[in-house]
Amino acid sequence: MNQKSYTDSVHLYGRIWTATAIFLLLMAPTAICVHYNAWPEMQYVLKGLLGVAPIYWTVGIIEVLTYSPMLGTAGTYLSFVTGNLTNLKVPCALNAMEAAKVKAASEEGEVISTIAIATSSIVTTLIIAAGVLLLGYLQPILESPVLAPAFDNILPALFGGLGVVYISKNPKIAIVPLLFMVILFLLVPSLASSVGILVPVGALIAIGVSRILYKKGRL
Numbered sequence: 001m002n003q004k005s006y007t008d009s010v011h012l013y014g015r016i017w018t019a020t021a022i023f024l025l026l027m028a029p030t031a032i033c034v035h036y037n038a039w040p041e042m043q044y045v046l047k048g049l050l051g052v053a054p055i056y057w058t059v060g061i062i063e064v065l066t067y068s069p070m071l072g073t074a075g076t077y078l079s080f081v082t083g084n085l086t087n088l089k090v091p092c093a094l095n096a097m098e099a100a101k102v103k104a105a106s107e108e109g110e111v112i113s114t115i116a117i118a119t120s121s122i123v124t125t126l127i128i129a130a131g132v133l134l135l136g137y138l139q140p141i142l143e144s145p146v147l148a149p150a151f152d153n154i155l156p157a158l159f160g161g162l163g164v165v166y167i168s169k170n171p172k173i174a175i176v177p178l179l180f181m182v183i184l185f186l187l188v189p190s191l192a193s194s195v196g197i198l199v200p201v202g203a204l205i206a207i208g209v210s211r212i213l214y215k216k217g218r219l
Helices: 003-036 042-082 085-100 107-133 135-142 148-152 154-169 171-187 189-215
Strands: none
Touching (some): 042 189, 085 154, 148 154
């Protein structure tokens, strides 16, 4: 199979599974409404959507534009269908490509990224299944005050470890967007809830810095 036919097949099956996932997500609340014969009034549905939908639409578009070049074609479809991009799929894919010493935009990177995302999806499903079965036994441990600080810092620890690797590889490029984001969040802590929107801002700053340094012959 050549590259074009492979890409076409990925797009075909990716669209099918994405449409299937959307259909199943919509069917869950529909099935509940049908079973209990309880339908919300449309005015309240629209009122609720107006408050949250534009944010999710914006973040969704931004994530596609930001993460697709990192994850590859198949990896993008797989990660968006299975979810947890920022805190799981993207770090897994980047770490796997880093370990395999391949670039994200290459054919090798596409394969490694897809395998990493698929593996993380399977492992996540198995862990969730085990957690559901053992929830009664694990609940006292998970709700322990001793472990609470650890759960609050899982995401910073995850991206902190990845950040050290990538920042140390390209300190000239990374220092400006890093300082910008640190200062921004220190001055406006409320922006912590808008990380998804600020990711492409950091990416654009990094691209701009790279362009300037390249023109000056420092890269």
